[in-house]
Amino acid sequence: MGMHRISQFLELIEGVATADDLTLAMVEVCAMLGFQHFALTHHVDLVQAPSPAIRLHNYPAEWAAFYDEKGLGVSDPVHRASHVTGKGFRWSRMTNMIPLTAFDRRMLDLGRAQGIGDGFTVPANVPGEARGSCSFANAWGQPLPEAMLPAAQLAGTFAFESARRLWSIRTPQTGKDKPLTDRQRDCVLWAARGKGDWEISRILNLSEETVARHIKQACERYGVNKRTSLIIRTLFDGTLTFSDIFRR
């Protein structure tokens, strides 16, 4: 596919004014690329995101209903795999990327039974926001349009940005109004590294009570009760990053 055609579909994607327009544009883009289905989505079930989440697709209705009923947004192996790479991947290669559980395999089988065969997923990660992706899929037995995958990569990347604009997901939400204090952040960082209050108190030269208070107050700022939720939220909004936690 030449850049002329690609520019055409990027203009289609960027020109949309509503979510319905974007769905229609994506159906057209799917046809140009040689796919039947698309799904443009945030992987938000992992974190109870306070802002509206992107979700657009043209999967068969029965499959979508089953997916929601089982809450698969949380554990979808396609989503998980898209968190370990920056570039698009074929679903058939997922086994090389993440460990698949028995439930994952059953789910992929069920998808197949509903007419979803192999697919290609473009990860979309904007720091400070929920991770997302744009997937393209074909019916079971129909091969992926191999030559079109680089174009699908671009289409997925631009489509996700178009969806972000429609959903107005453009400013970091959580924590921005009331950022953690540096001390609170330090305590959460060490908690994320697996340290308990006493250990953190030794490391930061504070009393154990003070550490507990910092963490409790940090929880209050995010409106969560557990330190696990607190850590996830600070990672989600960029107060902490994975490299902060692993860097020693």
Next chain:
Amino acid sequence: MLHVMRSGAQPIPDKVMRAMFAARKEVFVDLLKWDVPVLAGRYEVDQFDDAHAHYLVLADRDGGHLGSARLLPTMRPHILDSFYPQLCEDAPPRAPDIFEVTRFCLDRSLSARERRSIRDTLVIALAEHALANGITRYSAIAEIGWLQQILAFGWRCRPLGLPLTIDGKMLGALGIHIDADTPRLLAEAGIIPLPGLVDRDSRAAA
């Protein structure tokens, strides 16, 4: 403050330049493992760091590096035409009003929150530098994950060709169009500069 270096302008203090080359080594060599030359074991400097390159450097009051970017005139050899022409469907863009953005560098010492502010400030500085100097388009090469972020800044981007996997990394080339509307697009996308760093008066004098 923001230091700007372009031909004919007042040079950036040596200390600020040294800190930038050292920061680039920490980011591109130590962190990202790019195979690029290192001077004296401390500074990442390549053949494009010459008198024709422009630099935008954000530094703290003591000259400490916060963030920086290098701009290469496309009328001269630059990275896209020298190393990655295959990323462009047509010839790599080449015009007096097109510059290539390279070595977009956020200091490793920054916290996640600071990174975002410095990144935003640098993006705004790029747009304002273009508007002040008659640059209408930037070209850039980005790994595909970073490309999603570049789009998310809100400015108008167009791919120059299909992304390709080169040495295990998927890379794409992008044209970034800058015009009078760009500052508004960036603001709408939530790209907010740090108030203290971009000082219009000192920049005008730079």
